[in-house]
Amino acid sequence: MIIIMNNEKFEIVIIDDNPKEHIHDNLKIEYPNAQICTFTTAKSGADYILNDLNKKRIVFLDYKFSANEMQGLDALKAIRSKTSLLYIILMTAELINIKREELMDLISDDGISLISSDVDSEVYIGLVEKNLSFMNSRLDSVLEQWIIDHPSDRSKTFLTEGTMSYSLNDILSEIRNQTQFGKKIERKLFKLIVHMLINDK
C-alpha cells in the first residue's frame, strides 16, 4: 500500500451496526494521529456529531440499520439540516438496491461519497485523502489554522454586528454550524478574496 502516513489531527467517526474491523484498523494505521470514534446506531452517531460541529471530521456512515431504527439516510438528513460542511462516506452492502427516490436525495449533495462496503482499502483511504486536502483549503480550515498559528488573535473581537461581537473563534464556530451569520460572513470573505484578486492586491 503506497500511502504516506498522514500526521494530520482530525476525527473519523464510524457509524455502523455491524462494524468492519478492517476499515477501522486500516484508518488507524494510515492516520495514527486521527481520533476514531465508533457508534453502532445511526442515532447515537448523529447525536454525537450534532453535539459538536466545531470538529474537523470525516464520517463513515452505514446505509442500512435495523428495520425499526434510524437509517443512514435519516442520520445524513439530520446532519445536513445543521451543516453542509461535514464530509460523509456512505457505505452500503447493496449498492444496486438503493431506491431511486433515495438516490434523488443524494444527488444534490456534494459532500457525500457512496461506496460499497467491500471496496478495497485504497478507495476509502483515497476518499479520506481527497477530503483532507479539500477540508484544508476550505475557509473554516484556513481560519482554524490561522487561529492555531496566531493564538493571541483567538479571543480578540474582530467583528461586531448589531449588539453582537465576534472573535475569530466565534466566527469559526458560526461558519461550521452554518448559521445565517456564518453563511453571510463566509460569502463576504469569499467576495473580498475575489475582489482583492481582481484588483491585484
Add this chain to the structure above:
Amino acid sequence: MSDNGGILKWRFDVSTFRLIGRELITDRITALFELVKNCYDANSQSVEVVFENITPVIYKNIDGNDIIGPNPKCKILIKDNGYGMNIDDVRDKWMVIGTSSKRKNPISPAPYNRKCVGEKGIGRFAVDKLGDHVNIITKKINTNEWLNVNIDWTEYQRRQEVDEIILFTDIENRFSFIEGNPQDCGTILEISQIREIWTKEDVLRFSKEASRIVSPYITLTPGFNISITAAELDIRAKPIVPEKISSSTLDLSITFNKQNKTQETLIFNEQKHTINKKEIPIKKFGGISLKIFYFDENARRNYNRIYKGDQNKIDGLKIYRDGIITTPFAEAEADQNKKRDILGIDKRLWQDLFNKVSSREIIGHLDITKDENPLIIDATNRQDFIDNEEYKSLKEFIIEQLTAIEKYKIYRRELRKSNVRIEFEKALQDTDLFTESLKLIIKENPLLEPVLQPAVEQAEKTSSSVKKAEKIYQEAEKEFIRKENIYLSLMSLQQYAANLAHAVRTSLSKVKGGAEFFYKRYPNLLLEDYFIKYSKSIYLEMKTLNKVIDFMLSYAKSDLEFEDLEMNQLIKEILNSNEVTFETEGIETVVEVKDKFVIHCNKQFFIDILQNLIANSVKALKNKPYKIIKCTAYIESDKFVIFFSDNGCGIPVDKRDRVMELYYTTTADEGGAGLGLYIAKTRIESLKGAISIIESEFGDFGTTFKIEFPLKN
C-alpha cells in the same frame, strides 16, 4: 420587444444528468405522466397531450438494412393553462439539477392551493427521456410576451462526437420572446426528436395511468381535465376520465360522520355470513372514506375478459388526498410484481397465501383530506407517508377492513367445499335408493327381472363410480393441503434466502477485508497483533459461513412433508438427544407437557426450533453456577403454546427486539454467530407461529421465550 432574446446555460454536468436521470425515470409512460402532474402543480385546469406524426418510419442504416424507428417529425406536445414560467424560473429552477421549489413549497400558489403531486425537480429528466429537443413556450398572466426557450441535447452530442472538448455547461440554449395576449398564461412543452416509437398500446397505457390522477369518487373544484390527441391513431381530444369499477364480487364503502365523530368500519357477520358496517369513534388519523371492490376468482376472470389487452388491472389500493392521487404515484410499472407495497397488504401473503386478500384481488380508493387527516404527512420522497403513530394506525385500519373480506373469502371457500361434499353424498344416496327400489320391484315382480337387471347393474356401477369419485375428491383435497404446506415453506424460504444472501455478503466482506490486510501489509512486525486478530477473524467468519450454508442445505435435505406429531414425546426426544451436553455442562432439564396431543406439522422444522433454543440457552448458562432449562407446553383455546426458559444471563430489555435478527448476537464470546434464534424464528413463522420474549419465569434471571402455533393449522 419580440426580437429580444439571449442565451441560457445549464448549471450541471450532463453525464451526471444522464446517469441519474435515466435511473430516476425508468420509462416513457412515467416520463410523460410526470410532465402532466407538473401541469396540475402549476394550477392548470386543463392539459392537452398531443402526439404528432406518431407512425414510425422505415429507413436504411449505414449497412443498408431496413430499420424501423420514430418519424423524425414526431412530436409530443404538453399544453397547459397553468401559471407559466418567466425567464428566472427557467434559469434558476428548470436548468438547475437537484433543486426543487416543490420541496420548499409543497402547496401550489393561491387561489388553488393544490397539494403538489409531481416529483421534485424531475421534469427535465422526463423531457430528456422522451426526446432530444424541447421548446419551452411559456407565459405568466399579465405579461405581454411568451418566452420561448430552445433546448437541444443533440448539440452537445454532436460536438462531442467530433472530439471537441466541451463542458455541458458551455452549451448555449437560445431563448426569445414572442408577443402575446396579457390574459393568456400557461406552458407548452414541444418535445421533438423523439427517442422511441410510440404505439397505440403505449398511448392507451399512458391514458390509463393518467386517468388515475383524480379520484373517481371526488369532484375537484376547480377541475383538472386531461385530454389526448393522436390523429393518426384516430384519437382526437379524447378526455381522460377516471373509470368507475364494475363486475366485482363485493362493492364495499365506508365513510365517517364529522358531527358525530364516528367512523364506519367493516365487519364480517359470522351468523349471516355478510359484511356489515359498524360505527366506531373516529381514529387518531382522522375520518376517512374508503371504497373497496373485491374480486373472487370468477369476477377476476370476468374483469380480465372485459379489459382484455387493456391497461386496467386489479392492482390494489390507491390513496387520494383532496381528490388527487397521493400514493402510489401512478406508477407506470406494467409488471405488478415490481409495484410497491407501501401499505403492507401483500407482505402478509406469505403468512397465509390462500386466505389473505392480496392487492391483485382488490381495487381500492382511500380518500383522505388535508383538513381531516393533517397528521398523515407525505414523506420527503413523497412515495409514502411519514411513519408516525397516525399512519401506523391508518395502515392497521386498512388491514382490518381487508380482514373482514378475508373472513368472507374463507367462508365462501369452505361453503364451496362442503357443497361438493354434500352433493357427493346426495348422489350416492340417490343411486343407492334407486338400486334398492329396482331390487324391490324385481322382488315383488320376478318376471321383470330380465328387463330390470341391466338397470340394477348399471345403477350399482354408477354408485361405485360416485364412491370412487368421492374418494378421488378427498385425496385431491388432501393433496391440495399438502401442496399448500409446501408452498408456505417455500414462501418463507424466499424471505430468508434474501436475508441469507445479505448475511453471506457481510461475512465475505469481512473475510475479504482481513485477507486484503494480510495481502497488502504482510510482513510487518509492528502489525503482528493485527495479523493474529485477522487470521482468527477469517477463521471464525468461515465457520459462520459454513453454518449458514448448512442451514440452507437443511432445506434441500429436510422433508417438507407435514405429519402428525405427538408433542409430549417429540419434545422429550429432542431434549434427550442433548443429554450429553446437559450432563457435561451440568444443566438440569424440566419438561412439562400437559396432556397428550398431536400436532400436524413438519418434524424437521420443529426439531430445528427447539435445537436452536437449546443451543442458545446452553451459551447463556455458561457462567452460571446452577443451570436450568425448562420447557412447558399446553393447549390454550385455539393455540398450542410452548414456554422455553433458562436461568442464564438473560437478554436486556432494549435488545429483545433485535436478538432474533440475523447476525445479531449477545453471546459472541461463547461463539454465538447470531444465527440460532434467527433460524428458530423463521422456522416458527413458516409454521404460521409466533415467538416472543416475555418476562423470565425465573424472575431476575434468565430468559423465557413464548412460542405460539395456531391449532387449526
